[in-house]
Amino acid sequence: MNFSRFALERWQSTYENSVEYNLSESGVHPLTLGELCIDQEDLARCRLGYGVSNGTERFRSLVASLYKGATERNVLATIGAAEANLISILRLLQPGDEVVIILPNYMQTYGLIEALGGRIVPIWLRAENEWLPDPEEIASRVGPQTKFITFSNPNNPTGSVFGHSTIKALTAVADRHGCWILADEVYRGAERIGEETPSFWNEYPKTIVTSSLSKAYGTPGLRLGWVLAAQETIQEVWSYADYTKIAPPALSDLVGCRLLEQRARILDRTRRLLNQNWPNLKSWLDSRPGMFEYVPPKAAAICMTQYHAPINSSSLAERLRTERSTLIVPGDHFLLDGYIRFGFGNEAPYLLAALDRVGEMLDSIR
Ligand SMILES: Cc1ncc(COP(=O)(O)O)c(C=O)c1O
Known part of the structure; x- marks a missing residue:
């Protein structure tokens, strides 16, 4: 089994804690434990044994309450969306299976499918279509040989949101061919504008939804996520989780419950950060005519930005890191050279100072 290097994750995890300015993060600036208003006695009482292998009933019920008609039996707690994606793919994929994957994408599912012997059929979202899928293209690429569609x-990296009509179109195609849907909804709840992104949950029985507390909630360090699916599917996915982690960390489960109990307040903070910062990033991009093209993101603290400068995206990112101690994500990590992904989930003064450094760098290249 050959795992290709997960370029984005290695780049971020190696450098994000050592640069002066980190614009590589896709979620909002992480919360501290102190900001979560957790009763100290609650923490002190937390017994650090093996946790409950599928997550505590309290945690699973809180997660289930986010999805219409779901119960705790539809939820399996995982180590972030990363493990949720892994064990879902282990359940769905056999070597040689064909998988339709909507790109650009966080490349975890792509790398896993490739390593586990899947055959990838890519469908590319395009900026001129606001990074939304074209239903006709999907219908033409999905067929009886498709094992699952994932996105x-x-x-x-684009922050686009598939609305109800796209959900209907995707589930109708899946239904026509009897294939599965694996919907990674880890940014749901991090909408800058409009309503919460509709979930694929409850739209079509052969659906697995994955998500976590990392992005919209600003707590990636908890490493707590979930798989949401029909009860029978949860039982099947759970049997892989016995091998991958035994149980979610007891402390994360406790903190995750307290976090979900304060969900409205936490998501308000997320929206405040997104709305406070997007105008700053937008006006900075717009103040450099001819340099950038972008589609305003609807959700997540990220903007996938095309740049017009004679430099490859990885070289640009590397120079920014080494010469200006500022981290961005090169489009190369999403197989899209000529783009960079800006993260704007931090506080405004930090973002503005970091953008100054990106500006200096680009001015020196042009
Ligand atoms: C689309 C997507 N899925 C999953 C993950 C992994 O998230 P987690 O921290 O919950 O494991 C990420 C992280 O960037 C992501 O962007």
């Missing part, structure tokens, strides 16, 4: 919604 992230909201989308990383």
Whole structure:
């Protein structure tokens, strides 16, 4: 089994904690434990044994309450959306299976499918179509040989959101051919504008939804996520989780419950950060005519930006890191050279100072 290097994750995890300015993060600036208003006695009482292998009933019920008609039996707690995606793919994929994957995408599912012997059929979202899928193209690429269709919604790296009509179109195609849908909804709840992104949950029985507390909630360090699916599917996915982690960390489960109990307040903070910062990033991009093209993101703290400068995206990112101690994500990590992904989930002064450094760098290249 050959795993290709997960370029985005290695880039971020190696450098994000050592640069002066990190614009590579796709979620909002992480919360501290102190900001979560957790009763100290609650923490002190937390017994650090093996946790409950599928997550505590309280945690699973809180997650289920986010999805119409779901119960705790539809939820399996995982180590972030990363493990949720892994064990879902282990359940769905056999070597040689064909998988339709909507790109650009966080490349975890792509790398896993490739390593596990799947055959990838890519469908590319395009900026001129606001990074939304074309239903006709999907209908033409999905067929009886398709094992599952996978994507992230909201989308990383573009921040686009598939609405009800796209959901209907995708589930209708899946239904026609009897294939599965694996919907990574880790950015749901991090909408800058409009309503919460509709979930694929409850739209079509052969659907697995994955998500976590990392992005919209600003707590990636908890490493807590979930798989949401029909009860029978949850039982099947659970049997892989016995091998991959035994149980979610007891402390994360406790903190995750307290976080979900304060969900409205936490998501208000997320929206405040997104709305406070997007105008700053937008006016900075717009103040450099001819340099950038972008589609305003609807969700997530990210903007996939095409740049017009004679430099490859990885070289640009590397120079920014080494010469200006500022981290961005090169489009190369999404197989889209000529783009960079800006993260704007931090506080405004930080973002503005970081953008100054990007501006200096680009001015020196042009
Ligand atoms: C689309 C997508 N899925 C999953 C993940 C992994 O998230 P987690 O921290 O919950 O494991 C990420 C992280 O960037 C992501 O962008």
